Amino acid sequence: MEKQVLTILLAAPRGFCAGVDRAIQIVELALQKYGAPVYVRHEIVHNRYVVDGLRAKGAVFVEELDEIPDDGQPVVFSAHGVPKSVPDAARQRQMFFIDATCPLVSKVHREAERHHKNGRQIILIGHKGHPEVIGTMGQLPPGAVLLVETLEDVAALGVDDEANLAWCSQTTLSVDDTAAVVDALRARFPEIEGPHKEDICYATTNRQAAVKAIAAESDMLLVLGAPNSSNSNRLAEVARITGCPRAALIERAADIDWALFDGIQTLGLTAGASAPDILVEEVIDSCRARFDVRVEEVRITEENVIFKVPRVLAA
Numbered sequence: 001m002e003k004q005v006l007t008i009l010l011a012a013p014r015g016f017c018a019g020v021d022r023a024i025q026i027v028e029l030a031l032q033k034y035g036a037p038v039y040v041r042h043e044i045v046h047n048r049y050v051v052d053g054l055r056a057k058g059a060v061f062v063e064e065l066d067e068i069p070d071d072g073q074p075v076v077f078s079a080h081g082v083p084k085s086v087p088d089a090a091r092q093r094q095m096f097f098i099d100a101t102c103p104l105v106s107k108v109h110r111e112a113e114r115h116h117k118n119g120r121q122i123i124l125i126g127h128k129g130h131p132e133v134i135g136t137m138g139q140l141p142p143g144a145v146l147l148v149e150t151l152e153d154v155a156a157l158g159v160d161d162e163a164n165l166a167w168c169s170q171t172t173l174s175v176d177d178t179a180a181v182v183d184a185l186r187a188r189f190p191e192i193e194g195p196h197k198e199d200i201c202y203a204t205t206n207r208q209a210a211v212k213a214i215a216a217e218s219d220m221l222l223v224l225g226a227p228n229s230s231n232s233n234r235l236a237e238v239a240r241i242t243g244c245p246r247a248a249l250i251e252r253a254a255d256i257d258w259a260l261f262d263g264i265q266t267l268g269l270t271a272g273a274s275a276p277d278i279l280v281e282e283v284i285d286s287c288r289a290r291f292d293v294r295v296e297e298v299r300i301t302e303e304n305v306i307f308k309v310p311r312v313l314a315a
């Protein structure tokens with residue numbers, strides 16, 4: 001029987017960003033240089049395939065430093081960043097730590113510190129409980145940073161002094177939702193300071209724009225990414241809002257419900273910043289086994305950002 005034609009619209013840019021690439025490289029280089037075990041506090045990036053791969057090479061993942069013995073082996077902090085209390089505790093225990101926080105997250109940390117030094121209370125736009133939000137709030141004493149997620153939160157906000165406020169954001173939010181929250185903050189607090197552009201990173205911005213470029217033409221859209229990955233969840237959301245109601249997040253090809261492909265002629269495909277390209281290839285190969293696949297990449301921009309690894313690991 002002849003296979004049905006399936007056009008795959010591949011969003012570009014998609015997949016690994018410079019911060020994820022650097023964070024994974026840091027764990028790999030630490031393993032090469034210091035041998036196993038290399039401890040990693042929190043998933044280095046939110047992807048099971050990446051984490052399992054590094055674990056197989058000798059990385060040991062923990063959630064907190066107190067799970068690590070005093071064996072002199074290095075501990076790497078994940079790409080999402082950590083509250084100040086974490087390096088403080090590591091120093092106290094004379095642990096050897098290597099920070100894999102994305103430089104674009106560290107930039108937000110420094111921004112928050114600067115506003116605090118200038119006497120401003122900070123309003124952070126972000127998702128409660130996310131490690132990046134915990135890390136950014138933890139740069140400053142309790143009460144210095146207030147968290148808002150929604151327009152309702154902005155309306156309900158109680159601040160110390162309306163004339164001394166600044167906002168900053170998580171790096172992996174929806175560009176459009178965040179713009180609406182910033183507008184609401186500016187309307188309520190006209191004197192609020194904020195970043196020149198925004199804190200949402202280039203990778204998040206580009207991946208969302210690339211999804212928008214294919215969503216309306218896609219009968220269904222799949223995003224490779226983990227359920228706990230903020231930037232990946234936003235991609236599925238953006239697809240749904242901008243023209244493809246049938247958008248879903250999947251971790252791997254094995255998660256695909258092929259019954260849903262009935263009547264699908266065009267499949268949109270992308271990957272979050274923490275999902276390796278091999279998982280995109282795996283989905284395309286699984287489609288090839290069932291359909292006559294034509295792949296069309298839709299690229300909205302080129303990316304050429306590279307972040308250097310910390311000096312202690314540089315060759």
Ligand code: 0CJ
Nearest residue numbers: 045046079080172229230231274
């Ligand atoms: O927070 C970050 C610096 C992004 C890291 C890469 O993505 P992921 O999925 O590990 O993290 P998010 O949940 O923040 O998107």
Ligand code: F3S
Nearest residue numbers: 017019020102171201
């Ligand atoms: Fe950094 Fe953005 Fe990636 S903050 S880790 S470049 S998703």
